[in-house]
Amino acid sequence: MRSGAAAEVIDLCSDDDEESVPVASTSALACRSAPFSAHDVSPCELPDVKPLLYPLHPPGCGALVPVKDEEPVPVPVPLAAEPSEPTRALLPPPRLCRQFWKSGEYTVARRNPDADAPGGRNRLRINPKFLHSNATSHKWAFGAIAELLDNAIDEVNNGATFVRVNKFTNPRDGSPSLLIQDDGGGMDPEALRCCMSFGFSDKQSDAFIGQYGNGFKTSTMRLGADVIVLTQNQKNWTPTRSIGLLSYTFLMETGCDDVLVPTVDYQYDLTTASYTQLLRHNQKLFSSNLAILLKWSPFATEAELIKQFDDIGDHGTKIIVFNLWFNDDGDMELDFNSDKKDVLITGAQKKVKASKREKAEMQNYVANRLRYSLRAYASILYLRVPDNFRIILRGRDVDSHNVVNDLMYRECVLYKPQIAGLTELSIITTIGFVKGAPDTDVQGFNVYHKNRLITPFWKVANNSYGKGRGVVGILEANFIKPTHDKQDFEKSVLYQRLETRLKEMTYEY
Known part of the structure; x- marks a missing residue:
């Protein structure tokens, strides 16, 4: 910091709710007009917040003693009495752009003090900008939600019955924020840290x-x-509760040069x-x-934090994504208002040019609705939904839609791919005309991988001359x-x- 220059100091080591902080302005929802500078934020000393990539279990720390003589019943944490309506401190106006594709600009304002510690220069360091660049692999918001649904489906092996x-x-x-919750096995403190680190996975079975x-x-x-x-877990007969925060806003506001993930655990x-x-x-x-x-x-x-466990039960995980991104037009990308039983993508619904009757049929068909309706996409996301498992979207079950029944x-x-060194495989493709063909402008193949839809209505044939129009396969x-x-x-x-x-296949059919 320049000598004598005044700068805003964000105190991250105090939970005093009475401190004076700037009030968020309406411009917080748009991009900053001025470029971000390292001088906008003074370095905030966080010597006790360790990067996630440090060893997760130092010798002698965090050991849990298994108790097997009786099954414990979780109860709320006894906390000191607090005012019925605590004073809320608004966060400072965000420095990052709320439009996802423009929010990658990141300037380091402080150096992690642990970087100069013994061994600090020899460990892997991840710049917070990687969080954004890594997320750009998802071009489609529903594809990102599907990843979280996959995690819940995988928890069927641990007793999950719903997401x-x-x-x-x-x-x-x-x-508005996005909530995704399941009643799977949950994660113990170690598993949560692995989940929020990079490149760790214990899902090596074909069942996942x-x-x-x-x-x-x-x-x-x-x-x-x-x-x-x-997340709440009962591993080793000792129930634990763990909470972790992955916050691009926090890292941006403090100008950290490393990804820091604050976590706390209760036993x-x-x-x-x-x-x-x-x-x-x-x-x-x-x-x-x-x-x-x-x-x-x-x-x-x-107290508010702990209260979030009330509806989790004995085991399960709750994910809350907040400060949702805006699209390039400045509107929130996820639309919760147009349909109270669905989540839509703002502006993704396209008009169909056809007669009045054909237009209604085509507009309502799943091939057109899945691009903007999460309910439509989730209905065909899995080839086979596990027995006794429910996908509940905004309080209403998602009914599985088998496209084969539309044909x-x-x-x-029968297709037998030639794979060197492997036994011969036989792949069965079901193909047919979708109802309303050839007037219905729908075609392509729904290709699944391990029960999960990868390419919906993949157009492999050129239908410029009508070839393949109305032909659908699975x-x-x-x-x-x-x-x-x-x-x-x-x-x-x-x-x-x-x-x-x-x-x-399309041309032959």
């Missing part, structure tokens, strides 16, 4: 959809600038029949992380690999052969 997608109102400023360990970060950062995760204590703070390092670090959570999350007090004159075509291709955003396949030789064969 809930809903609007959540940020209690700090009243803005996710494989790369990157989906949570790319999807949440694509939907909004910030995400808070609350059920049988002697007091309540949850108590689980100190993985020391009380000072816990208090520092909690202060950051209360300053930058939607919850201003620890007339169905045929099953197949599951586990022999080719999807891209990381699960919206396309890697352009391998096997992929090219499949594309050629599907084109031939």
Whole structure:
């Protein structure tokens, strides 16, 4: 900082709600007119907030003692009495642009003090700008939501029976946020830190959809600038509650040069029949992380934070994505208002040129609605929804839609891809005319991978002369690999052969 220059100091180590902070202006929803400068924010010392990439279990810290003689029952954390309506401190006006594709500008205003510590220069460091650039792999907001639904579907192996997608109102400023919650096994403190780190995945079985360990970060950062995760777990017979905050806003406002993820944990204590703070390092670090959570999350007090576990039950995970992104027109990308039972993409609904009757049929068909309606997309997202599992969108179950039932004159075509070194595979493709063909301008193949839709209505045939119009097919291709955003396949030789064969199927049919 220049000598004698005044600068705003953001105190991240205090949970004092009475401090004076600037009031957010209406311009907070638009991009900054002036470029961001390192002098806009003074360095904030956070010596106790350790980067996520440090060892997660230092020797002698955070050990949990298994208790097996009785099954504990979670109860709320006993907290000191607080005012019925606590005074809320508004956050400073955000420095980042609220439009996703323009929010990648990032200037480091402070150097992490741990960088010069012994071994600090030898460890991997991740610039916060990577959070944004990594999220750009998702071109489509619904593709990002699908990643989070995949994680919930994978939890079926741990007893999950539902995933809930809903609007959540940020209690700090009243803005809409996205809530995704499941009743799976939840995560213990170690698992939460792995989830919020980069490139870690323990999903190596074919039973899981996710494989790369990157989906949570790319999807949440694509939907909004910030995400808070609350999870409850009963691993080793000792219930734990863990909370983590991945906040691009926090990193931007403080100008950090490393990705810092504040986390706090609570452990059920049988002697007091309540949850108590689980100190993985020391009380000072816990208090520092909690202060950051209360300053930058939607919850201003620890009581509000803990109350979010009331509807999670004995185990499960709640994800709240807030400070949702805006589109290039300055409108919020996710539309919660036009349809109270759905989530739409603002401005994505396209008008169909056809007669009045044909227009209504085409507009309502799933191939057209899935581009802007989350309910339509979720209805065909999985080839087979697990038994006794529900996808609940804004309080109403999503009914699975089998496109095969829409086809007339169905045929099953056998395809045997030639894969060197592997046993011969047989892929069955169901193909037919969609109802209303050839007047209905719909065509293509729904290609699934491990039960998950990758390419909806993939147009492999050129229909400039009417060829392929109204022809739709469905197949599951586990022999080719999807891209990381699960919206396309890697352009391998096997992929090219499949594309050629599907084109031939269309013309032959």
